[in-house]
Amino acid sequence: MYQYKNNILSIPARLLYQDWSLMSYDTYKKKCDRKQLIRTQQGKGLGNEAFLSYADLPHEIKSVCLDKIGRPEETVVINLLEPFIIPDSKASAFFSNHRTPEGRPLAEPKQRQKSINCWILNAVQLVFEDRGMTGKMFGKRKTRIWQNISEAVNKLDTNKWNHTLPGAAKRLKEKYENYLKEGYGIFIHKGEGNQNTAKIRGEVADFILSHYALPIKLTIPMVLAKYNLRRLEQNWPELAESGLYHWLYEPEQERIWTLARHGKQAWQNKFQHTLSRDKSNWFPNVYWAIDGTKLDWIHFDHTTGHKMASKLRINVLFDVYSEKIIGWSLSETEDHTDHFKAIKMAVKQAECRPYLLTYDNQSGHKMTRMQEFYNDLVALKGGCHHAHRAGAKNNPAEQLFNRFQQQVITKFWFSDGQGIRVKKEDHQPNTDFITAHKHHLKSKEELSPAWEMAVNQWNSGKHPHFEESRDEMYQHPMSLREQLSLQEIMQHLWVTESQKPITYKKEGLTLWLSHTQYQYEVYDGDGNIDIEFRRKYVGKKFIVRYDPDAMDVYIQLCELNAHQEKVFVAFAEPKRKHIDIPVLMQADDKMSWARDYAVRDIEYKRDKTAFEALIARSGYSPSAFIESQELNIKFKGSMPKKQQQKVDAEEDEVLLRM
Template sequence: MERYNEKIGVTKEDLTRNDDGPAVMSVSNYDKLVNRRRVYMLRDGKGLGRYALVEYSSLPERFRLRFEAKYGDPEELLRDDRPALVINAEARRYFSGIDKDAYRLPNGDCLPEEKIDEYTQNASVLDALLEEVRRQRLGRNRLKNKTRIIWENIYASSERMREEFGHTLPANIARLKDKLRAYEREGYEVLVSKKFCNRNTAKITERGGRLLIALRRSRVPVYTFEQIFEEYNRRVAESGNPKWKPLQSVNAVKAYLERPEVMPKWYAAVYGELAARQKFDRKQQTVLPAVRDALWYGDGTKLNLYYKGRDKDGRPVLRTTAVYEVIDAYSEMLLGYCICPVENADAQRKAFRMAVETSGHKPYEIVTDNQGGQKTSSAQAFMRRICRVSRRTAPHQPQAKTIEALFGRLQSQVLHSNWRFTGQNITAKSDDSRPNLEFIEANKDSLYTFEELCEAYAEYRQVWNDMRHPETGISRREMYEQSVNAEAPAFTQADLIDLFCTETEQPSEFTSYGIAIQVDGKRYRYEVLDELGMPDLGFRAKHTGRRFYVKYDPEDMTRVWLCTKSALGLRIVSEAQAYVKVHRAMQEQTSEEQAFLRATIEANKQARVRRQAEGYALEVEHGVAPEQHGLRTPRLQGLSRRDTERIYDLYARQTVPHPEAEAAEELPLSVGQIEKQISNMTFDARTIYNKL
């Protein structure tokens, strides 16, 4: 506030400051009044070192009343014999310590609020005193004389403002003169007391601080705070340096070492580098996926339920096991799992297989840890085929894995309800995370068997999936099923074969008994069936005697895939099912087995006749048939003449003529008819060819 062109002007700082009571108006009110021209501006704030002045009388009445209630009557305040004070807004910004170039204490803290007000007021008073000094200098220059500055008048003005505003500048004229010159030369920082952070009486010098940090870091020997205090004072006494003062208490050691700027210098040596990393490194804050199958997590953990086992002497003992889980990060749904003694690549493969079969889709991204064989080339190749992006979490950074937090909630919210609960991780601090071993010991006969444990855990997983998601309020299962991810490809049978099937090392021959392979010491036999579940005679006719590599699913040995291998790689020829078996005793045969037997016996008969007929036609075509040389073709053994002729007739109706023989005379196909016709023939090569 000041007089400007005989009018009273107030600054934005006067109207909006709230450090010494409620502001006269808010900053937004001030901006609206100025922009809408509801107040008259005596001077704008444009230009270096200028500040805006609002004519006091143009303010709305409600703001004038608030101003006078806070500061008093401006006419009274600006009487000629009363000092005027303009609050330095730049000084307040500097002492607040908010901006990058603002003042901060050596330990990085901001000044207390009361000190910000005090130093701002002192800077404003010094500004007024400097203005008075400049006026004296200007008058002296006009008169072209060397009259000295009348510091008594400056001091008198300072004391008048002390009475009005209560500043804390020196009350001695010489010290005030020094402070004013230092302020003019160095700026705002000279107003900050050197008592902050004990800068004027600090007993722990830089050298002493380095010694304290070194003693705290020492591992041979390891010092307590009391021992650090004693060792520090001992070395101070031995140094003989009068400027190096001994400490008076252990608290001084603790206070220094626990300063935020000092602690990082010794923390890793005392608690380990990983602990220091967790405490001081910046943590990333991420947003979880918005659709299903965008991100899956895979990780192993202890299955937190005791079950009943036996030791080597047969006595009952408490046992636990592990489980590998695969979850969808979007919905927190448990997709696949494998209960196993240890986390390994086989358990991971089984868990991910269940996950893709449950989902029906392959994920976009999979995140796992660095354990369980994840670094092996086979595991990495498997992950590359099952998703687009596969990565491992940074080691020793559990907060980076959502699945770790999910395990904790699964244990505390679901598994905890079972009295067989083993308790949560050993680092859990709640008493509810501990097992009641006394109760478990008293009821050890009622513990689960391993099979019962597996069944119980499967039910608990369903309970978790049917629980409400904490963000959406609907069940995790419903949340997962309602979501659609266009970039997650469907899981097909080709994916099943590629990802989860194993190939035999050596090929096996397909015989009349099908094809046999041996897996884990057990022998399996397979054959190719048609759509009706009957043996595929067409495949047998083409491939009996051929050797095939067999791809099989270790989790489902009911079917395999027969493959051939060439320079271009493995090629699937056909799918084969388990070899069909029927009971030998008619008493034990079912009607379906009897129908199967009749159908296969008839199919074998037709196959025999077909082979005979096709072979004989080929012989006749090339002039090598026995009948063409006065001999007879033997009849099919085990088939009656009636069956033979019936099947020949059936074959004749089904056979398509050879394109080159469309105009040829029809040749009888039954053996009897052929023999009769041949007996009435005389040898004529042209006639024979005409019969073909």
């Protein structure tokens, strides 16, 4: 009797008003209209029968269902997507023919698993090609389509369809879109060739690096071909092109062959340390809820010729119990850095974790870096956080904001009310009055003390339901408390830059945050540029962790290890700037400039020495190669075939003897 309608467990509606006589038909219709009963299929049209969502039935009706028709777990799931899943022979052939860098095929279970991934995505594509079918199966609301597709995929019988597609709707959609662009290859691991790099060391490393460093600019396949001529004789391991590529483009190798292969200029462009100029002295220049909104205060905007503007936004974090504002941010933006500042202020004041944290659906809250931060922030035992549904009226921060605006913000003479669209005149600004006194308006900077005054006024004001102020309410004893130490605060108040890893380049690492550029460099314990760090990491990508409130102190540089765990590598500090106009330089300025400027020569000599030592060890030098090539030219390429093969085979021995 149970059936799945649109992938929702349902029962026939007639059971309630006809078969079991639990209610009249009129009562049934009224309950449907009031959303007390949820239809999963309308009964309109010939042959159609109305069905109701089992999960949304009242408890007493569920009990009757259990008595009359048994447990729903015994119902066979009918997945609407399954009939569209058709084996794709091309996908199966692709994974069957694929070989790893070592030449090995994929294991048969892996081949089938990856093929089934493609079959399921093909089924989704097939449904999308018919708009009518898409609406019938997954609904017509664009915001729900992928959620419904995800539910259908997750409910597939894994014994029959053993796939590895993402469970989350957002990630499944991304996988599908990438599949349409890149095809079957998206299910092949991008780092297959990395394991080859472990074999490249000692004589093998010297051979590969010295040949790739030759100024005739051999390609990687050419180097591999020369390597294979010697491999069996020297009992060297078999390598793949991908392995050579990954190893050669590690910074430690790349800086060596760049210098020898392309010359000093190319090396300077990629690896030479640079200085930054300081132009400043040339001439003058148990429930927290958070929400953000526009600050309804008019001010002078210097960027638009001293015109009146209202650009400031506020992010406010309330303690819902006491209604006290315990954290806030005042700026022209409302992004993740503003949320971070407000929460940081709240944590420092509270010194404990909230048990519930709620926020709106603004993208700054839902980005990965903030979600990770919220996971660490809430109580370890029973703590949780979530966003309020769009349009929901249960967000306490919005309700508190409305009263805060009415009782405090709008009482300042330079307030523009609660917006020009409000109907009540008491909530609209008196524009004539503001215009007449615009010469008294404050700048954005001058509004900061006024804002702090407004916060203090709200916090010291009487709580609407108690004979105490909000400040006094906030001092009530806590029945549950998870302490947050200063050390833990500093650990959890760092944000991870998760948009993409950032490359540490020859000039250091550049981080953009809220349209502001920050430049950092790694220094050693004595405050000098860390040359050893630069040798290993110029050209490497790092995951950056930072405190948006302390960007002028330092940031953390991290890497992912083999287990995809973040591993700390180094602290980077704001890059030192130098004055390069002699007349403006003090004695200390000259010493600092000279010390940093010397890095370029130190690194060049070190890398050049490393290359020369490589040649001495391996014997593969540009001059030796020229000598060998001249021998070929002498014979004008007309040596007997046998002799030519001998010369080619012994080319490296000739180079060694020279």
